[in-house]
Amino acid sequence: MRNVIAGIDFSAPAHEVAQLLIGTVLLVDGVGGRIVETEAYDREDPASHAFSGPTERNGAMFGPPGHAYVYRSYGIHWCLNFVCREDGHGAGVLIRALEPLAGLERMQQRRDTSDPRLLCSGPGKLCQALGVSHAHNGLALAAPPFSLSARVAPAPLVTGPRIGISKAIEVPWRFGLAGSRFVSRPFR
DNA sequence: CTTAGGATCGCCT
């Protein structure tokens, strides 16, 4: 049971973990908020970075579950994933949006905006707001600087196709907190 | 509100 963090078993399939993460609170050095949007990248998934096997970049996805996988996107942004599964083939959950709750001032400085809806409404944005970078790749989510807190009650979910990919575009593995104003894009 | 284009560079074929 050492893969359980915030009441979630990270050795479960990514598309299950992605749903359970909605409503939990993620902090990095005390800055963060409620997870309101995730995407699953399971094994055998052509859209996953881990699909073609381990490489130098995706190595963290083949490491222990419950750890961070951080990669650079478009040469500019950082994106944060939670590693899932224990069966030898990497999988993960992309954290796409947070509802800002803690460290608002720090996030506003890093993002250069005071609009709370623009602080963490996208995978690149939330990494900038929380100060996540390659330095966090491979770190355990159960220890500082990370903190993941269990949600109080089950979260009402909405689902849809994943964003920004060209393979397996029909798989409905994007999950959101129903009614949240802090998602990266509306759910249809 | 929706769409289009540019920035920018590490990773993989």
Added chain:
DNA sequence: GGCGATCCTAAGC
């Protein structure tokens, strides 16, 4: 050498 699990801005309707 091509192409992104993105973001921002500007322009069009």
